[in-house]
Amino acid sequence: MENRRSFVKKCLTGCAVGCLAMAAPGLSVYACAGRPQTPISKRNPKRALVLWYSQTGHTGRIGRIIRHVWEKAGLTVDAADYREIEKSTFGKYDLIAVGTPVYYMDVPVNLQDWIKTLPRIEGTSVAAYVTFGGKGNGQHNTACGLLEQMTDTGGAAAGIGLFGNMSTFAPTWSTGNAARILAFRDRPNEKTYQQARAFADNILANVAAGRTYKIDREFGLESLMGIIPQIDLTKLMITNHHIDKSLCIQCGTCIKKCPVDAIHLQAGTVNSKRCIACMGCVNNCPTQALKMNFIGKPVYGFKEFLKRNHINIMEPAEQSE
Ligand SMILES: Cc1cc2nc3c(=O)[nH]c(=O)nc-3n(C[C@H](O)[C@H](O)[C@H](O)COP(=O)(O)O)c2cc1C
Numbered sequence: 001m002e003n004r005r006s007f008v009k010k011c012l013t014g015c016a017v018g019c020l021a022m023a024a025p026g027l028s029v030y031a032c033a034g035r036p037q038t039p040i041s042k043r044n045p046k047r048a049l050v051l052w053y054s055q056t057g058h059t060g061r062i063g064r065i066i067r068h069v070w071e072k073a074g075l076t077v078d079a080a081d082y083r084e085i086e087k088s089t090f091g092k093y094d095l096i097a098v099g100t101p102v103y104y105m106d107v108p109v110n111l112q113d114w115i116k117t118l119p120r121i122e123g124t125s126v127a128a129y130v131t132f133g134g135k136g137n138g139q140h141n142t143a144c145g146l147l148e149q150m151t152d153t154g155g156a157a158a159g160i161g162l163f164g165n166m167s168t169f170a171p172t173w174s175t176g177n178a179a180r181i182l183a184f185r186d187r188p189n190e191k192t193y194q195q196a197r198a199f200a201d202n203i204l205a206n207v208a209a210g211r212t213y214k215i216d217r218e219f220g221l222e223s224l225m226g227i228i229p230q231i232d233l234t235k236l237m238i239t240n241h242h243i244d245k246s247l248c249i250q251c252g253t254c255i256k257k258c259p260v261d262a263i264h265l266q267a268g269t270v271n272s273k274r275c276i277a278c279m280g281c282v283n284n285c286p287t288q289a290l291k292m293n294f295i296g297k298p299v300y301g302f303k304e305f306l307k308r309n310h311i312n313i314m315e316p317a318e319q320s321e
C-alpha cells in the first residue's frame with residue numbers, strides 16, 4: 001500500500017486544487033465550455049457497439065437493453081464487457097455506447113486507462129451511461145467525464161444516461177449501514193429498464209438528427225469532492241485482504257474480476273499496492289473465501305448481502321430473449 005506520507009501529499013494537493021477551483025469557478029466553466037465538438041457525421045448508423053464495465057451486473061443489464069433496442073431498430077450490434085472487446089475492431093462501428101458504474105465519484109481508473117489506449121474513432125457517434133448507487137454521488141459528472149474521454153478519441157457526443165441501482169459498495173453494509181442500501185432494494189426495477197429503453201431510442205434520434213450533446217459538467221461541492229484521492233483513503237481503511245484457502249474452491253472468479261491483476265490465487269495473497277479497492281473480488285466470491293476488513297470490520301460481498309436480505313434482482317424482459 002502507498003505510504004501515509006504520499007497519501008497526505010495527495011490530499012493536500014487535492015485540497016489546494018479544490019480551493020483554487022472555488023476561488024476561480026469561472027476558469028473551470030470556461031475550460032469545459034471550450035471543448036471542441038466533433039459533429040455527428042454518420043447519421044444512418046448500421047453497425048454499433050455497446051460496451052460496459054460491470055463488476056456486479058447492474059451496468060451490464062442496461063447495456064443489454066441498449067443492444068436490444070438498437071437491434072430492433074435494424075442495427076447490427078456487438079455487445080460485451082470491455083474486457084472481452086478487441087480494440088482493433090473499433091473502426092468498423094458507426095455508433096458506440098460505453099457504460100460504467102460510478103466508483104469514487106468518477107469513471108473507474110481501470111476503464112479510464114483502457115479508453116486512453118483506444119484507436120481513434122473519428123466522427124463515430126458515442127454515448128455514455130453510468131449506473132450509480134442509491135441517491136447517487138457524482139453520477140452526472142462521471143457520465144460527462146466518460147463522454148469527454150470518448151470524444152477525446154475522435155467520437156461525436158450523442159448523449160448521456162444515468163441509471164440508479166442498489167449500491168454495491170460492500171463496506172457500507174458491512175459496517176452496520178445496510179439500511180442506507182436497503183432503502184433502494186427494489187432497484188433496478190421496471191422504471192429503470194424503461195429509462196434505459198428510452199435512452200437507447202433517444203441516442204438513435206439524436207444521431208439521425210445530427211444533434212450533438214453539449215457536455216455540461218456540474219460544478220459544486222460534489223465535483224470538488226472528486227479531487228480528494230478517495231481510493232487511497234479507502235485503502236487506508238482496508239486490512240486483512242487475502243484469500244482463506246480453506247474456503248476457496250479455485251473457481252477463478254476473483255482473478256477474472258480483478259481489473260489490475262492484484263490477486264495471487266496460489267499464494268492466497270492480494271497485492272495491496274496494485275489494488276484499486278473496486279470490491280470486485282469480495283463482491284463476487286461465491287464462498288466468502290475472499291477476506292477483507294474495513295475499519296477492522298469483516299467485509300462481506302454483494303452476493304452474500306442479497307442472500308442475507310432475501311433480495312432477487314429483477315431482470316429486464318430482454319434478458320430472457
Ligand atoms: C468501489 C465502489 C465505489 C462506488 N462509488 C460510488 C459513488 O461514488 N457514487 C455512487 O453513486 N455509487 C457508487 N458506487 C455504487 C455503484 O456505482 C453502483 O452500485 C453500480 O450500479 C454498480 O454497477 P455494477 O453492478 O455494474 O458493477 C460504488 C460502488 C463500489 C463497489
Ligand code: SF4
Nearest residue numbers: 258275276278279281
Ligand atoms: S484485489 Fe479485489 S478490490 Fe482490489 S482491485 Fe482486485 S478485485 Fe478490486
Ligand code: SF4
Nearest residue numbers: 248249251252254285
Ligand atoms: S472467487 Fe473465491 S472461491 Fe473463487 S477463486 Fe477467488 S477466492 Fe477462491
